[in-house]
Amino acid sequence: MTATTTATRFRKYTVAGIAIAGAAAAAATLAPTPAHAAPVHEAKPAAVSVAHGKKADANDVQAKEAAKVAKLVEQGKKKHGDDLDGWIRTALDVMHAEHIPGSYQGIHKNIIRESGGNPTAQNNWDINAQKGVPSKGLLQVIQPTFDTYHVKGTKDSLTDPVANIVAACNYAADRYGSMDHVDSAY
Numbered sequence: 001m002t003a004t005t006t007a008t009r010f011r012k013y014t015v016a017g018i019a020i021a022g023a024a025a026a027a028a029t030l031a032p033t034p035a036h037a038a039p040v041h042e043a044k045p046a047a048v049s050v051a052h053g054k055k056a057d058a059n060d061v062q063a064k065e066a067a068k069v070a071k072l073v074e075q076g077k078k079k080h081g082d083d084l085d086g087w088i089r090t091a092l093d094v095m096h097a098e099h100i101p102g103s104y105q106g107i108h109k110n111i112i113r114e115s116g117g118n119p120t121a122q123n124n125w126d127i128n129a130q131k132g133v134p135s136k137g138l139l140q141v142i143q144p145t146f147d148t149y150h151v152k153g154t155k156d157s158l159t160d161p162v163a164n165i166v167a168a169c170n171y172a173a174d175r176y177g178s179m180d181h182v183d184s185a186y
Contacts, residue, residue, distance in 0.1 A: 062152060069094055069153025073162055084108075084117045084161075087138070091165035098151055102169045106180030107139075111165075114140040119161040137161070139168035149174070 076090025088107050095102055115121035115138050123135040133142045137159045146158045149170040154163035172179040172186060 066153035069097065069151060071153075072097055073154055076162070084111070084138075087119070087161035087165060091162050091169065094151060094154060094162065094166050095169055098166075098170075100151075100166065100170050100173050101178040101180070102173070103178075103180050106178065106182070107165060107169065110168075110179055110182055110186075111138045114138065119164065120159055137164035137168075139164055141168050141171070145171055 072093050073090060076093050077086065080086035080089040080093075088104055088111070091107065092102070092104060094100075111117055114135075117138070119138050121137065121140065123129055123140055126135065128135055128142050133144065135142050138161055141158060141164055143158055146164070146167045149167045150156065150163065151166045151170060154160065154166050157163055169179045172182050175186065176182055
């Protein structure tokens with residue numbers, strides 16, 4: 001993670017700022033703005049391979065990172081189960097490995113508010129749905145936001161529970177510092 005990424009991640013709204021900006025935050029409903037279009041989870045710079053004595057390109061590094069995340073997801077399903085509790089705990093394993101902040105409590109409260117724990121929930125009435133881009137999944141993410149904040153190695157599916165949680169938390173970290181700071185539509 002670069003110093004710029006770290007600085008960007010922590011240059012967020014304060015809790016008081018979120019309360020003041022509540023209406024604007026609700027209107028955003030997970031749509032990235034130009035100022036926040038870069039995801040927190042960025043590609044790692046090229047690394048030097050000690051074993052082979054050659055410089056690995058960015059694609060190799062990204063592929064290794066994605067494989068590591070995919071392994072965490074696979075292990076998480078076995079370790080934590082394939083239900084809401086398990087999806088959150090698996091997502092937290094991935095988030096920890098990828099330096100995306102968030103807590104079980106913060107994720108759970110937002111899932112219950114957004115989808116009632118239904119990974120196939122879809123909002124067909126808000127402004128995004130009216131524009132043809134409905135919010136979907138546990139944390140009600142729209143496709144453009146998912147595409148921007150998706151963490152490689154999780155499934156490339158908006159309604160996959162773990163991928164949805166991780167992408168939404170990645171977005172929330174970029175916008176608010178953490179999913180823990182989200183208390184309404186975001």
